[in-house]
Amino acid sequence: MTKGAIVCIDDEKSVLLCLRDQLSRILESGYTIELAESGEEALSLFAELNEEGIEVHLLICDQIMPGMSGVDVLMEIQQQYPHTLKILLTGLANFNDVIKALNYANLYRYIHKPWDEVDLGLTIREALRSYDQSKQLAAQNRQLQQMNLDLQREIADRRCAETRLAHDALHDALTQLPNRVLLTERIQQAIQASHQDPTYQFAVLFIDLDRFKVVNDGLGHLVGDKLLKAIAQRLQHCLRANDLIARFGGDEFSILLDNIQNQAEALQVAQRLLTALESPFHLGEHTLFASASIGIAVGSSDHENAADLLRDADLAMYSAKGRGRGCYALFSQELHLQSVKLLQIESDLHRALERQEFILYYQPIVSLETSTLIGFEALVRWQHATRGFIAPGDFIPIAEETGFIIPLGMWVLQKACLQLRAWNLAFPQQTALTMSVNLASKQLQDPRFIEQLDRVLAETGLDGSVLKLELTESMLLDNIESVLQTLASIKSRNIQLSIDDFGTGYSSLSYLPRFPINTLKIDRSFVDRMTVDAENLEIVRAIATLAHSIGIDVVAEGIETVQQLELLQTLHCEFGQGYLFSKPLDPHIAEQYIGKARKLNVSRKEMFNL
Known part of the structure; x- marks a missing residue:
């Protein structure tokens, strides 16, 4: 194996040999x-060896030669092949040339002619060892340099990763906004x-x-996700540089308005945000519209922690949603007291069943054609042990939100069915009465419902x-x-189905034929104004006509006047309920009502006074 080459240059052939x-x-x-035999020939030789991949470890060169002098050759070799060691042979030592070679050609040593073979x-052996050591040292240096570069790269990568992790820990992955x-x-x-600084003011928007x-x-x-990103960008453009908007989670955002002048400024920002959302979002082939509900809590030195402010802004946001969405609301102490009240109701709900605090009232449903009683609607009431009567509107939404509506709904269903069974046995001469029981969405979705x-x-x-x-x-x-499957299972048990408060929801007429519905119940809001508002009358007429065209009965809710009754009769509305006939009754009074309800048109006033 070739270790390398040694090149000898001299214009005398005998010296070379x-x-x-x-x-x-x-x-x-x-x-x-x-x-x-010359400097030019030596340079060509170096080039050929280099092309063959052979390194020249040592160059031995005569000082005085025709053409290029020895020093000139050494200097040229130094420029092109700086690692090659160089020895100068000199007969008449010209120390200026030697010094020049030392300074500019990195001369390893010079030897006088004639030389001693031992010397x-x-x-030569010392020069080659020096060359090998230099190569090893150079290799070690390169290895150390590479190790240093690798270490620096690893440190840079680690710092980059730490920076990225720190950023990710504080920012939302989808919108790149700060997180909670x-x-x-x-x-x-x-x-x-x-x-x-008591003069410093800020606000939090939820x-x-x-x-x-x-x-x-x-x-x-x-x-x-595309819509969320677009909304995030649009909201961000409505804020100042010192404000902070964060994605709080899901479809919720929160904003810190820093160093505001007063409460009015926070309200102006909220309105600006709502206005910004009014323009449509064009996402590829989809054009979408968005609206939001915003809660505002103004910070002060009375607050101790961020969680309280976020809670207050969240409460205000729910207040805004309750007003009809697409608006903002400012937190007040009344909202906080109301929240505490709701929490207490939620806590008491779970014990109310055990304490038997719930009771059922029954509102009669009558035939508008014959004025005869055909059934009841079961309505749950809560008689709290210490707080007294709690209106359904105060606890039913909480029960639905917490899932308590499932056990409560099954209690209502069982209680109502027991009562109806008892009444139908007690009055066998009557046509069997019916019982209407409201179902909540979570009940219908419960896989155990059937x-x-x-x-x-x-x-x-x-x-x-x-x-x-x-x-x-x-x-x-x-x-x-899924709903169709559940409704089919219900219908297979000969149970009737009714749509409550028809006209106040989606009111999509196209879906009705798909569902096995027996009855539409016209919401009381339409019935209440049908005698004074022609538009409401036409809505009731349209609902009745629609129902009859597809073989569905109609029940009108909230009938309170004879005029309303007569209008509904002209529209051929089959059934009705309301205070004109009776308010919701406790079981004992309802049973008396059944006994007297032979002809409601004869004894309506008496029934109403029960």
Whole structure:
């Protein structure tokens, strides 16, 4: 294996041959000895060896030669092949040339002619060892440099990863906005600033997109994510550089308005945000509209932590949603007290069943043609042990939100079925009465509902044909295929189905034929104004006409005057309920009502006074 080459340059052939012979004796095997009689020939030889991949370890060059002098050759070699060691042979030592070679050609050593072979051998072997050591040192240096570069790259990558992790820990992956962690930190800083400077003011806005679930369910989460990003950008453009907007989670955003002048400025920003959302969002082939409900909580030195401010803004946001969405609301102490009240109701709800605090009232449903009683609607009431009567509107929404509506709804169903079974047995001469029971959306979605329904019918001994379950329009349109299967199971038990408060929900006429509905119940809001508002009268007429055209009965809710009754009769509305006939009755009074209700047109006043 070739270790490398040694090049000898001298214009005297005999000197070259002598050098070659001596070097052959001096050197270990593996070295190639190359000869050149001039500097030009030596440079060509170097180029050829370089092309062949052979390194020249040592150059031995005569000082005085025709053409290029020895020093000139050494300097040229130094420029092109700086790692090659160089020895100068000189007969008449010109120290200026030697110094020049030392300074500019990195001369390793010079040897006088004639040379001593032993001295030459020692010099050559020492030079080659020096070359090998230099190569090893250079290789080690390169390795160390590479290791240093790798280390620096690893440190840079680690710092980059740490920076990315720190960013990811404080920012939302989808919108790249700050997340709730960073927002909470900034709000806490604002609170501390207000403690130090009483004149410093700030506000927190809590934003919830209205009906965003419809986008995800209808167009998929990919489109929903695009819309969220577009909304985030639009909201951000409405803010100052020192404000902070964060994605709080899902379709919720929160904003810290830093260093505001007063409360009015926060309200102006909220309105600006709502206005910005009014323009449509063009996302590829989809054009979408968005609205939001915004809650505002103005910070002060009275606040101690960010969680309280976010809670207050969240409460205000729910207040805005209750006003009809697409608006903002400012937090007040009344909202906080109301929230505490709702929490107490939620806590008491779970014990109310055990304490038997719920009772059922029954509102009569009559035939508008014959004025005869045909059934009742079961209405749950809560008689709290210490707080007294709690209106359904104060606890039913909470029960639905918490899922308590499922056990409560089954209790109502069982209680109503037991009562109807008892009445039908007590008055066998009457046509069997019916019982209408309201279902909540979560009950319909409960996979155990049909099983529980069967158990109630079996335990109460009630025939399913006298039971009518009331649904809302929105329940029908949520997961239609699953709802259709559940409704088919209900109908297979001869149970009737009714749509409650028809006209106040989606009111999509096209969906009605798809569902096995027996009855439409016209919402009381239309009945109440039908005698003074022609438009409401036409709505009632349209609903009745629609129902009759597809073989569905109509029940009008909230009938309170004879004029309303007569109008409904002219529209051929089959059934009705309302204070004209009776308010909701407790079981004992309802039973008296059944006994007296032979002809309601004769004894309506008496029934009303029960």
